Amino acid sequence: MGALILPPDGSLTTTLADLLSNSLVLRQTAPYLPVSAVYALAATSKALWGIVHNSPEVFRYLDLSTVKSAVVPYEPLDSGGISWRAERMDESLTEDEFYSGPLRGIFSKLERRRLLQHVHTLVLDGLSVPADLVREIISEDRFNVRILSIREVRNLNERKLMQVLRYVVRPSRPAGTPRIKGIYFFGPRDPAPAQDEPSKKKPPPSRGITSSQGAKIGAEWNQKSSNALNAALARTDDKWYQGSGRMMAKRPSLEWAETLKACEGIIFFDAVLCRGPRHDPSKAYISDGPSTSLPNPSSFLNPAIASVALGPSGCETCHSCPEIPAIFGQSPASQFPLLSPLPLHSSSVRAAQMPRTLKGSRPPPLFVRCEECLKGRWCERCHKWWDENCYTGSAIAQRTELQQTEFTESIQTNGTTHLIPKQTIKIIGVRRDCFGCGHTCISCKELFIRRCRTCGNEYCIEDNDASSDTRCDWCNYTSRRTVEMY
Numbered sequence: 001m002g003a004l005i006l007p008p009d010g011s012l013t014t015t016l017a018d019l020l021s022n023s024l025v026l027r028q029t030a031p032y033l034p035v036s037a038v039y040a041l042a043a044t045s046k047a048l049w050g051i052v053h054n055s056p057e058v059f060r061y062l063d064l065s066t067v068k069s070a071v072v073p074y075e076p077l078d079s080g081g082i083s084w085r086a087e088r089m090d091e092s093l094t095e096d097e098f099y100s101g102p103l104r105g106i107f108s109k110l111e112r113r114r115l116l117q118h119v120h121t122l123v124l125d126g127l128s129v130p131a132d133l134v135r136e137i138i139s140e141d142r143f144n145v146r147i148l149s150i151r152e153v154r155n156l157n158e159r160k161l162m163q164v165l166r167y168v169v170r171p172s173r174p175a176g177t178p179r180i181k182g183i184y185f186f187g188p189r190d191p192a193p194a195q196d197e198p199s200k201k202k203p204p205p206s207r208g209i210t211s212s213q214g215a216k217i218g219a220e221w222n223q224k225s226s227n228a229l230n231a232a233l234a235r236t237d238d239k240w241y242q243g244s245g246r247m248m249a250k251r252p253s254l255e256w257a258e259t260l261k262a263c264e265g266i267i268f269f270d271a272v273l274c275r276g277p278r279h280d281p282s283k284a285y286i287s288d289g290p291s292t293s294l295p296n297p298s299s300f301l302n303p304a305i306a307s308v309a310l311g312p313s314g315c316e317t318c319h320s321c322p323e324i325p326a327i328f329g330q331s332p333a334s335q336f337p338l339l340s341p342l343p344l345h346s347s348s349v350r351a352a353q354m355p356r357t358l359k360g361s362r363p364p365p366l367f368v369r370c371e372e373c374l375k376g377r378w379c380e381r382c383h384k385w386w387d388e389n390c391y392t393g394s395a396i397a398q399r400t401e402l403q404q405t406e407f408t409e410s411i412q413t414n415g416t417t418h419l420i421p422k423q424t425i426k427i428i429g430v431r432r433d434c435f436g437c438g439h440t441c442i443s444c445k446e447l448f449i450r451r452c453r454t455c456g457n458e459y460c461i462e463d464n465d466a467s468s469d470t471r472c473d474w475c476n477y478t479s480r481r482t483v484e485m486y
Protein backbone atom coordinates (compact mmCIF):
# COMPACT_ATOMS: atom_id res chain seq x y z
CA MET A 1 0.00 0.00 0.00
CA GLY A 2 1.18 3.52 -0.71
CA ALA A 3 1.51 6.52 1.56
CA LEU A 4 -1.55 8.57 2.26
CA ILE A 5 -1.44 12.08 0.85
CA LEU A 6 -2.90 14.65 3.19
CA PRO A 7 -4.82 17.53 1.65
CA PRO A 8 -3.48 20.82 3.02
CA ASP A 9 -6.94 22.35 3.58
CA GLY A 10 -9.21 21.39 6.46
CA SER A 11 -10.88 18.48 4.68
CA LEU A 12 -8.72 15.91 6.38
CA THR A 13 -11.20 14.21 8.71
CA THR A 14 -13.82 13.79 6.01
CA THR A 15 -11.26 12.17 3.73
CA LEU A 16 -10.14 9.80 6.46
CA ALA A 17 -13.71 8.87 7.33
CA ASP A 18 -14.52 8.21 3.68
CA LEU A 19 -11.43 6.08 3.29
CA LEU A 20 -11.87 4.16 6.50
CA SER A 21 -15.49 3.32 5.86
CA ASN A 22 -14.17 1.05 3.14
CA SER A 23 -13.62 -2.17 5.08
CA LEU A 24 -10.72 -3.28 2.89
CA VAL A 25 -8.85 -0.03 3.48
CA LEU A 26 -9.65 -0.28 7.16
CA ARG A 27 -8.45 -3.85 7.38
CA GLN A 28 -5.17 -2.93 5.71
CA THR A 29 -4.48 0.19 7.75
CA ALA A 30 -5.81 -0.46 11.25
CA PRO A 31 -2.96 -2.78 12.34
CA TYR A 32 -0.43 0.00 11.65
CA LEU A 33 -2.11 2.36 14.09
CA PRO A 34 -1.34 2.23 17.81
CA VAL A 35 -4.48 1.84 19.95
CA SER A 36 -4.08 5.40 21.28
CA ALA A 37 -4.19 6.71 17.70
CA VAL A 38 -7.33 4.70 16.96
CA TYR A 39 -9.11 6.22 19.95
CA ALA A 40 -7.81 9.71 19.18
CA LEU A 41 -9.02 9.25 15.63
CA ALA A 42 -12.45 8.22 16.89
CA ALA A 43 -12.57 11.37 19.00
CA THR A 44 -12.09 13.65 15.99
CA SER A 45 -15.51 13.15 14.39
CA LYS A 46 -18.80 11.40 14.83
CA ALA A 47 -18.29 9.46 11.60
CA LEU A 48 -14.91 8.18 12.70
CA TRP A 49 -16.27 7.34 16.15
CA GLY A 50 -18.92 5.20 14.50
CA ILE A 51 -16.41 3.47 12.27
CA VAL A 52 -14.02 2.64 15.09
CA HIS A 53 -16.74 1.34 17.40
CA ASN A 54 -18.74 -0.58 14.84
CA SER A 55 -16.05 -2.22 12.73
CA PRO A 56 -14.71 -5.51 14.02
CA GLU A 57 -11.70 -5.01 11.72
CA VAL A 58 -10.25 -2.23 13.83
CA PHE A 59 -9.40 -4.50 16.75
CA ARG A 60 -8.64 -7.75 14.90
CA TYR A 61 -4.93 -7.08 15.43
CA LEU A 62 -4.49 -5.55 18.87
CA ASP A 63 -1.06 -4.55 20.07
CA LEU A 64 -1.23 -3.46 23.70
CA SER A 65 2.55 -3.50 24.22
CA THR A 66 2.73 0.25 23.58
CA VAL A 67 -0.38 1.20 25.54
CA LYS A 68 0.46 3.14 28.69
CA SER A 69 -2.58 2.00 30.69
CA ALA A 70 -1.57 -1.65 30.15
CA VAL A 71 1.52 -1.20 32.31
CA VAL A 72 1.39 -2.08 36.00
CA PRO A 73 1.92 1.39 37.53
CA TYR A 74 4.12 0.56 40.52
CA GLU A 75 6.55 -2.25 40.33
CA PRO A 76 8.06 -3.70 42.43
CA LEU A 77 5.73 -2.90 45.31
CA ASP A 78 7.57 0.07 46.71
CA SER A 79 6.34 2.94 48.84
CA GLY A 80 5.03 4.67 45.73
CA GLY A 81 2.76 1.75 45.02
CA ILE A 82 0.98 1.68 48.32
CA SER A 83 -1.97 3.87 47.38
CA TRP A 84 -2.79 1.99 44.19
CA ARG A 85 -2.37 -1.29 45.93
CA ALA A 86 -4.05 -0.31 49.21
CA GLU A 87 -7.24 0.54 47.37
CA ARG A 88 -7.35 -2.96 46.07
CA MET A 89 -5.98 -4.95 48.94
CA ASP A 90 -9.40 -4.77 50.66
CA GLU A 91 -10.78 -6.75 47.79
CA SER A 92 -8.26 -9.43 48.78
CA LEU A 93 -6.38 -9.52 45.51
CA THR A 94 -3.96 -12.33 44.84
CA GLU A 95 -0.52 -11.41 43.56
CA ASP A 96 -1.47 -12.64 40.08
CA GLU A 97 -4.58 -10.48 40.08
CA PHE A 98 -2.54 -7.49 41.15
CA TYR A 99 -0.05 -7.90 38.31
CA SER A 100 -2.76 -8.50 35.73
CA GLY A 101 -4.95 -5.61 36.91
CA PRO A 102 -4.26 -3.15 34.10
CA LEU A 103 -4.79 -5.70 31.32
CA ARG A 104 -7.94 -7.06 32.93
CA GLY A 105 -9.26 -3.51 33.01
CA ILE A 106 -8.64 -3.08 29.27
CA PHE A 107 -10.19 -6.47 28.46
CA SER A 108 -13.40 -5.77 30.38
CA LYS A 109 -13.70 -2.37 28.69
CA LEU A 110 -13.35 -4.03 25.29
CA GLU A 111 -15.81 -6.72 26.34
CA ARG A 112 -18.43 -4.15 27.38
CA ARG A 113 -18.11 -2.52 23.97
CA ARG A 114 -18.39 -5.95 22.33
CA LEU A 115 -14.97 -5.58 20.74
CA LEU A 116 -13.07 -8.24 22.67
CA GLN A 117 -14.41 -11.16 20.64
CA HIS A 118 -13.06 -9.55 17.44
CA VAL A 119 -9.47 -9.59 18.69
CA HIS A 120 -7.78 -12.46 16.82
CA THR A 121 -4.16 -11.39 17.18
CA LEU A 122 -3.16 -10.08 20.61
CA VAL A 123 0.30 -8.66 21.34
CA LEU A 124 1.24 -8.29 25.02
CA ASP A 125 5.04 -8.21 24.61
CA GLY A 126 6.96 -6.75 27.54
CA LEU A 127 3.87 -6.28 29.73
CA SER A 128 3.01 -7.79 33.09
CA VAL A 129 1.23 -11.01 32.08
CA PRO A 130 0.75 -13.61 34.86
CA ALA A 131 0.06 -17.20 33.78
CA ASP A 132 -3.53 -17.00 35.07
CA LEU A 133 -4.28 -14.25 32.59
CA VAL A 134 -2.88 -16.37 29.74
CA ARG A 135 -5.13 -19.19 30.95
CA GLU A 136 -8.16 -16.91 30.72
CA ILE A 137 -7.22 -15.66 27.25
CA ILE A 138 -6.78 -19.23 26.05
CA SER A 139 -9.75 -20.89 27.71
CA GLU A 140 -12.51 -18.34 28.39
CA ASP A 141 -15.32 -17.93 25.88
CA ARG A 142 -15.24 -14.13 25.89
CA PHE A 143 -11.83 -14.32 24.14
CA ASN A 144 -11.34 -15.37 20.55
CA VAL A 145 -7.57 -14.98 20.24
CA ARG A 146 -5.83 -17.14 17.60
CA ILE A 147 -2.33 -15.71 17.76
CA LEU A 148 -0.93 -14.50 21.09
CA SER A 149 2.42 -12.82 21.58
CA ILE A 150 3.85 -12.87 25.10
CA ARG A 151 7.55 -12.26 24.44
CA GLU A 152 9.69 -10.77 27.22
CA VAL A 153 6.64 -10.44 29.49
CA ARG A 154 7.01 -9.98 33.24
CA ASN A 155 5.49 -11.75 36.25
CA LEU A 156 4.84 -14.88 34.21
CA ASN A 157 5.36 -18.17 36.02
CA GLU A 158 6.63 -20.36 33.18
CA ARG A 159 5.93 -23.63 34.97
CA LYS A 160 2.31 -22.58 35.49
CA LEU A 161 2.04 -21.54 31.85
CA MET A 162 3.31 -24.95 30.73
CA GLN A 163 0.67 -26.63 32.93
CA VAL A 164 -2.02 -24.44 31.34
CA LEU A 165 -0.84 -25.36 27.84
CA ARG A 166 -0.68 -29.07 28.56
CA TYR A 167 -4.18 -28.89 30.02
CA VAL A 168 -5.76 -27.15 27.03
CA VAL A 169 -4.28 -29.68 24.58
CA ARG A 170 -5.16 -32.76 26.69
CA PRO A 171 -6.62 -35.63 24.61
CA SER A 172 -10.00 -35.33 26.38
CA ARG A 173 -10.40 -31.62 25.52
CA PRO A 174 -13.76 -30.53 24.04
CA ALA A 175 -14.00 -30.55 20.24
CA GLY A 176 -13.03 -27.29 18.60
CA THR A 177 -10.69 -26.26 21.41
CA PRO A 178 -8.34 -24.60 21.97
CA ARG A 179 -9.09 -21.61 19.77
CA ILE A 180 -5.54 -20.37 20.24
CA LYS A 181 -3.36 -21.60 17.36
CA GLY A 182 -0.07 -19.81 17.78
CA ILE A 183 1.99 -18.41 20.64
CA TYR A 184 5.06 -16.19 20.35
CA PHE A 185 7.08 -16.69 23.51
CA PHE A 186 10.70 -17.67 22.85
CA GLY A 187 12.06 -14.99 20.55
CA PRO A 188 12.84 -11.35 21.30
CA ARG A 189 10.03 -8.84 20.83
CA ASP A 190 9.97 -6.92 17.56
CA PRO A 191 12.12 -3.79 17.68
CA ALA A 192 10.28 -0.47 17.53
CA PRO A 193 10.49 0.99 14.01
CA ALA A 194 13.65 3.07 13.59
CA GLN A 195 13.12 6.83 13.54
CA ASP A 196 16.40 8.12 12.20
CA GLU A 197 16.51 6.79 8.63
CA PRO A 198 16.43 9.55 6.02
CA SER A 199 13.35 8.14 4.26
CA LYS A 200 11.45 8.16 7.53
CA LYS A 201 11.88 11.86 8.27
CA LYS A 202 9.20 13.51 10.33
CA PRO A 203 6.60 15.32 8.21
CA PRO A 204 7.42 19.03 7.67
CA PRO A 205 6.08 21.42 10.31
CA SER A 206 2.48 22.56 9.87
CA ARG A 207 2.32 24.01 6.38
CA GLY A 208 -1.40 24.52 5.95
CA ILE A 209 -2.17 21.54 8.12
CA THR A 210 -3.91 22.56 11.31
CA SER A 211 -2.41 21.37 14.56
CA SER A 212 -5.67 19.68 15.49
CA GLN A 213 -5.53 16.15 16.77
CA GLY A 214 -7.03 14.83 13.56
CA ALA A 215 -4.16 16.26 11.56
CA LYS A 216 -1.64 14.89 14.02
CA ILE A 217 -3.12 11.44 13.77
CA GLY A 218 -3.24 11.78 10.01
CA ALA A 219 0.43 12.72 9.90
CA GLU A 220 1.28 9.87 12.21
CA TRP A 221 -0.72 7.60 9.99
CA ASN A 222 1.06 8.89 6.91
CA GLN A 223 4.31 8.17 8.69
CA LYS A 224 3.21 4.66 9.65
CA SER A 225 2.12 3.76 6.14
CA SER A 226 5.38 4.97 4.63
CA ASN A 227 7.33 3.05 7.31
CA ALA A 228 5.41 -0.06 6.42
CA LEU A 229 6.16 0.47 2.75
CA ASN A 230 9.87 0.85 3.48
CA ALA A 231 9.86 -2.31 5.56
CA ALA A 232 8.11 -4.15 2.78
CA LEU A 233 10.69 -3.03 0.21
CA ALA A 234 13.78 -3.67 2.33
CA ARG A 235 12.53 -6.97 3.71
CA THR A 236 15.25 -9.59 3.86
CA ASP A 237 14.96 -13.29 4.48
CA ASP A 238 13.72 -14.42 7.86
CA LYS A 239 16.30 -15.02 10.58
CA TRP A 240 15.25 -18.64 11.07
CA TYR A 241 16.11 -19.37 7.42
CA GLN A 242 19.52 -17.72 7.57
CA GLY A 243 22.72 -18.89 9.23
CA SER A 244 21.81 -16.79 12.25
CA GLY A 245 23.25 -19.07 14.94
CA ARG A 246 21.68 -18.92 18.38
CA MET A 247 18.11 -17.62 18.18
CA MET A 248 17.25 -17.48 21.87
CA ALA A 249 18.83 -15.58 24.72
CA LYS A 250 18.70 -18.59 27.05
CA ARG A 251 18.56 -22.28 26.28
CA PRO A 252 14.95 -23.49 26.66
CA SER A 253 14.38 -26.13 29.35
CA LEU A 254 13.52 -29.80 28.89
CA GLU A 255 10.05 -29.00 30.31
CA TRP A 256 9.46 -26.54 27.49
CA ALA A 257 10.54 -29.12 24.93
CA GLU A 258 8.09 -31.61 26.40
CA THR A 259 5.33 -28.98 26.39
CA LEU A 260 5.98 -28.29 22.70
CA LYS A 261 5.79 -32.00 22.05
CA ALA A 262 2.42 -32.20 23.85
CA CYS A 263 1.12 -29.23 21.81
CA GLU A 264 2.45 -30.60 18.48
CA GLY A 265 -0.03 -29.99 15.66
CA ILE A 266 -2.45 -28.12 17.98
CA ILE A 267 -0.64 -25.00 19.17
CA PHE A 268 2.35 -23.66 17.23
CA PHE A 269 5.19 -21.59 18.67
CA ASP A 270 7.97 -19.31 17.55
CA ALA A 271 10.25 -22.31 18.12
CA VAL A 272 10.28 -25.95 17.01
CA LEU A 273 11.67 -29.21 18.34
CA CYS A 274 15.05 -30.42 17.13
CA ARG A 275 14.65 -33.40 14.79
CA GLY A 276 18.26 -34.56 14.92
CA PRO A 277 18.65 -38.37 14.73
CA ARG A 278 19.67 -38.63 18.37
CA HIS A 279 16.16 -37.66 19.48
CA ASP A 280 14.72 -40.59 17.54
CA PRO A 281 14.71 -43.71 19.74
CA SER A 282 14.71 -45.91 16.63
CA LYS A 283 17.97 -44.39 15.38
CA ALA A 284 19.83 -43.32 18.52
CA TYR A 285 22.20 -45.46 20.52
CA ILE A 286 20.50 -46.48 23.76
CA SER A 287 22.90 -47.83 26.36
CA ASP A 288 21.80 -50.90 28.29
CA GLY A 289 23.50 -50.07 31.53
CA PRO A 290 25.87 -47.67 33.25
CA SER A 291 29.11 -47.30 31.34
CA THR A 292 32.40 -46.05 32.62
CA SER A 293 33.68 -44.77 29.29
CA LEU A 294 32.84 -41.43 27.70
CA PRO A 295 29.22 -41.04 26.53
CA ASN A 296 28.53 -42.44 23.10
CA PRO A 297 28.37 -39.59 20.54
CA SER A 298 25.16 -41.02 19.11
CA SER A 299 23.38 -41.81 22.36
CA PHE A 300 19.70 -40.97 22.79
CA LEU A 301 18.75 -37.38 23.66
CA ASN A 302 15.55 -36.13 25.30
CA PRO A 303 13.33 -33.78 23.30
CA ALA A 304 14.99 -30.40 22.88
CA ILE A 305 14.01 -27.12 21.28
CA ALA A 306 16.01 -26.29 18.16
CA SER A 307 17.66 -23.05 19.19
CA VAL A 308 20.25 -22.69 16.40
CA ALA A 309 19.45 -21.51 12.86
CA LEU A 310 21.97 -23.06 10.47
CA GLY A 311 21.12 -21.45 7.15
CA PRO A 312 19.78 -22.93 3.93
CA SER A 313 22.74 -24.99 2.67
CA GLY A 314 22.76 -27.95 5.07
CA CYS A 315 25.81 -30.00 6.04
CA GLU A 316 29.08 -28.63 4.69
CA THR A 317 29.96 -31.91 2.98
CA CYS A 318 26.66 -33.44 1.75
CA HIS A 319 24.43 -30.29 1.77
CA SER A 320 21.66 -32.20 3.49
CA CYS A 321 21.07 -33.83 6.88
CA PRO A 322 19.80 -37.20 8.16
CA GLU A 323 16.43 -35.75 9.18
CA ILE A 324 14.73 -34.54 6.01
CA PRO A 325 15.04 -30.74 5.99
CA ALA A 326 11.71 -28.93 6.38
CA ILE A 327 10.39 -27.33 3.20
CA PHE A 328 7.52 -24.89 3.58
CA GLY A 329 4.43 -26.09 1.76
CA GLN A 330 5.60 -29.73 1.78
CA SER A 331 6.62 -30.69 5.31
CA PRO A 332 4.21 -30.85 8.27
CA ALA A 333 3.34 -27.48 9.81
CA SER A 334 4.76 -28.58 13.18
CA GLN A 335 8.27 -28.36 11.68
CA PHE A 336 8.09 -24.58 11.17
CA PRO A 337 8.50 -21.78 13.71
CA LEU A 338 6.17 -18.77 13.74
CA LEU A 339 8.16 -15.95 12.19
CA SER A 340 8.73 -12.43 13.36
CA PRO A 341 7.33 -9.81 12.91
CA LEU A 342 3.78 -11.07 13.47
CA PRO A 343 1.59 -10.95 10.37
CA LEU A 344 -0.58 -7.83 10.52
CA HIS A 345 -3.35 -8.79 8.13
CA SER A 346 -4.00 -12.40 9.01
CA SER A 347 -4.31 -14.39 12.22
CA SER A 348 -3.58 -17.80 10.72
CA VAL A 349 -0.66 -20.06 11.63
CA ARG A 350 0.13 -20.46 7.94
CA ALA A 351 0.59 -16.73 7.48
CA ALA A 352 2.78 -16.58 10.59
CA GLN A 353 4.96 -19.47 9.41
CA MET A 354 5.28 -18.50 5.76
CA PRO A 355 8.83 -17.37 4.96
CA ARG A 356 8.98 -14.13 3.01
CA THR A 357 10.74 -14.76 -0.25
CA LEU A 358 11.33 -12.70 -3.33
CA LYS A 359 8.47 -12.92 -5.75
CA GLY A 360 8.41 -16.27 -7.48
CA SER A 361 11.30 -17.81 -5.55
CA ARG A 362 10.70 -20.98 -3.58
CA PRO A 363 11.19 -20.92 0.18
CA PRO A 364 14.63 -22.24 1.19
CA PRO A 365 14.89 -25.47 3.24
CA LEU A 366 14.93 -24.94 6.99
CA PHE A 367 17.90 -26.36 8.91
CA VAL A 368 17.55 -25.91 12.67
CA ARG A 369 18.95 -27.93 15.57
CA CYS A 370 19.48 -27.99 19.29
CA GLU A 371 23.00 -27.28 20.58
CA GLU A 372 23.48 -30.79 21.90
CA CYS A 373 23.07 -32.20 18.37
CA LEU A 374 25.64 -29.71 17.10
CA LYS A 375 28.31 -30.38 19.70
CA GLY A 376 31.64 -30.56 17.89
CA ARG A 377 29.91 -30.17 14.50
CA TRP A 378 29.03 -26.48 14.29
CA CYS A 379 31.27 -23.43 13.87
CA GLU A 380 29.92 -20.64 16.05
CA ARG A 381 31.68 -18.03 13.88
CA CYS A 382 30.61 -18.89 10.31
CA HIS A 383 27.77 -21.37 11.16
CA LYS A 384 29.17 -24.06 8.89
CA TRP A 385 28.28 -27.53 10.21
CA TRP A 386 28.65 -31.26 9.53
CA ASP A 387 25.94 -33.84 10.00
CA GLU A 388 26.14 -37.32 11.55
CA ASN A 389 26.66 -39.00 8.16
CA CYS A 390 29.71 -36.92 7.30
CA TYR A 391 31.38 -36.54 10.67
CA THR A 392 31.15 -39.06 13.47
CA GLY A 393 32.31 -36.57 16.03
CA SER A 394 33.31 -37.42 19.55
CA ALA A 395 32.35 -36.59 23.09
CA ILE A 396 35.09 -33.93 23.15
CA ALA A 397 34.88 -31.19 20.57
CA GLN A 398 37.88 -31.43 18.26
CA ARG A 399 38.84 -31.19 14.63
CA THR A 400 39.60 -34.27 12.58
CA GLU A 401 41.74 -34.70 9.50
CA LEU A 402 39.89 -36.55 6.82
CA GLN A 403 41.44 -38.08 3.73
CA GLN A 404 39.33 -37.30 0.74
CA THR A 405 39.64 -38.37 -2.83
CA GLU A 406 38.93 -35.58 -5.25
CA PHE A 407 38.69 -36.13 -8.98
CA THR A 408 39.88 -33.67 -11.56
CA GLU A 409 38.80 -33.98 -15.18
CA SER A 410 41.40 -34.29 -17.86
CA ILE A 411 40.48 -34.21 -21.54
CA GLN A 412 42.51 -36.49 -23.75
CA THR A 413 43.60 -35.71 -27.29
CA ASN A 414 40.97 -38.09 -28.67
CA GLY A 415 38.24 -36.13 -26.91
CA THR A 416 37.47 -38.56 -24.09
CA THR A 417 37.57 -37.33 -20.51
CA HIS A 418 39.45 -39.09 -17.75
CA LEU A 419 39.03 -38.57 -14.06
CA ILE A 420 42.29 -38.23 -12.21
CA PRO A 421 42.02 -39.08 -8.51
CA LYS A 422 43.86 -36.86 -6.07
CA GLN A 423 44.18 -37.44 -2.35
CA THR A 424 43.54 -34.37 -0.25
CA ILE A 425 43.36 -33.82 3.46
CA LYS A 426 40.33 -31.98 4.75
CA ILE A 427 39.99 -30.84 8.31
CA ILE A 428 36.45 -31.00 9.58
CA GLY A 429 34.81 -30.47 12.96
CA VAL A 430 35.28 -27.61 15.41
CA ARG A 431 37.36 -26.76 18.46
CA ARG A 432 37.43 -24.00 21.01
CA ASP A 433 40.71 -22.15 20.54
CA CYS A 434 39.44 -18.84 21.91
CA PHE A 435 36.84 -18.25 24.58
CA GLY A 436 35.38 -15.27 22.74
CA CYS A 437 35.13 -17.02 19.37
CA GLY A 438 33.60 -20.20 20.78
CA HIS A 439 33.94 -23.45 18.83
CA THR A 440 35.26 -22.71 15.35
CA CYS A 441 36.13 -24.52 12.14
CA ILE A 442 39.66 -24.57 10.79
CA SER A 443 39.05 -21.69 8.33
CA CYS A 444 37.79 -19.45 11.11
CA LYS A 445 40.72 -20.45 13.26
CA GLU A 446 43.10 -19.43 10.47
CA LEU A 447 41.35 -16.08 10.19
CA PHE A 448 41.41 -15.12 13.84
CA ILE A 449 44.01 -17.15 15.70
CA ARG A 450 47.70 -16.18 15.30
CA ARG A 451 50.89 -17.51 16.79
CA CYS A 452 52.85 -14.89 18.71
CA ARG A 453 56.33 -14.22 17.25
CA THR A 454 57.79 -13.55 20.68
CA CYS A 455 56.40 -16.23 22.98
CA GLY A 456 54.98 -18.72 20.48
CA ASN A 457 51.56 -18.89 22.14
CA GLU A 458 48.36 -18.71 20.15
CA TYR A 459 46.14 -15.65 20.51
CA CYS A 460 42.99 -14.25 18.93
CA ILE A 461 43.38 -10.97 17.08
CA GLU A 462 39.72 -10.14 17.69
CA ASP A 463 39.29 -11.05 21.32
CA ASN A 464 42.73 -10.22 22.74
CA ASP A 465 42.32 -6.46 22.64
CA ALA A 466 45.89 -5.29 23.11
CA SER A 467 47.40 -7.74 20.61
CA SER A 468 48.98 -6.77 17.31
CA ASP A 469 49.19 -8.63 14.00
CA THR A 470 52.31 -10.43 15.12
CA ARG A 471 52.34 -10.39 18.94
CA CYS A 472 49.95 -11.58 21.61
CA ASP A 473 48.44 -9.00 23.96
CA TRP A 474 50.94 -9.79 26.71
CA CYS A 475 54.10 -9.57 24.55
CA ASN A 476 52.75 -6.58 22.66
CA TYR A 477 52.00 -4.75 25.88
CA THR A 478 55.30 -5.74 27.51
CA SER A 479 57.40 -4.62 24.54
CA ARG A 480 55.62 -1.26 24.47
CA ARG A 481 56.14 -0.84 28.19
CA THR A 482 59.83 -1.68 27.84
CA VAL A 483 60.25 0.95 25.12
CA GLU A 484 58.51 3.53 27.25
CA MET A 485 60.67 2.77 30.30
CA TYR A 486 63.99 3.30 28.55
Ligand SMILES: [Zn+2]
Binds near residue numbers: 319388
Ligand atom coordinates in the same frame (compact mmCIF):
# COMPACT_ATOMS: atom_id res chain seq x y z
ZN1 LIG B 1 26.65 -34.42 5.52
Ligand SMILES: [Zn+2]
Binds near residue numbers: 275279301371372373
Ligand atom coordinates in the same frame (compact mmCIF):
# COMPACT_ATOMS: atom_id res chain seq x y z
ZN1 LIG C 1 18.87 -32.03 18.91
Ligand SMILES: [Zn+2]
Binds near residue numbers: 381442444
Ligand atom coordinates in the same frame (compact mmCIF):
# COMPACT_ATOMS: atom_id res chain seq x y z
ZN1 LIG D 1 33.91 -21.24 10.72
Ligand SMILES: [Zn+2]
Binds near residue numbers: 437438448460462463
Ligand atom coordinates in the same frame (compact mmCIF):
# COMPACT_ATOMS: atom_id res chain seq x y z
ZN1 LIG E 1 38.46 -15.07 19.44
Ligand SMILES: [Zn+2]
Binds near residue numbers: 456471475
Ligand atom coordinates in the same frame (compact mmCIF):
# COMPACT_ATOMS: atom_id res chain seq x y z
ZN1 LIG F 1 53.40 -13.57 23.08
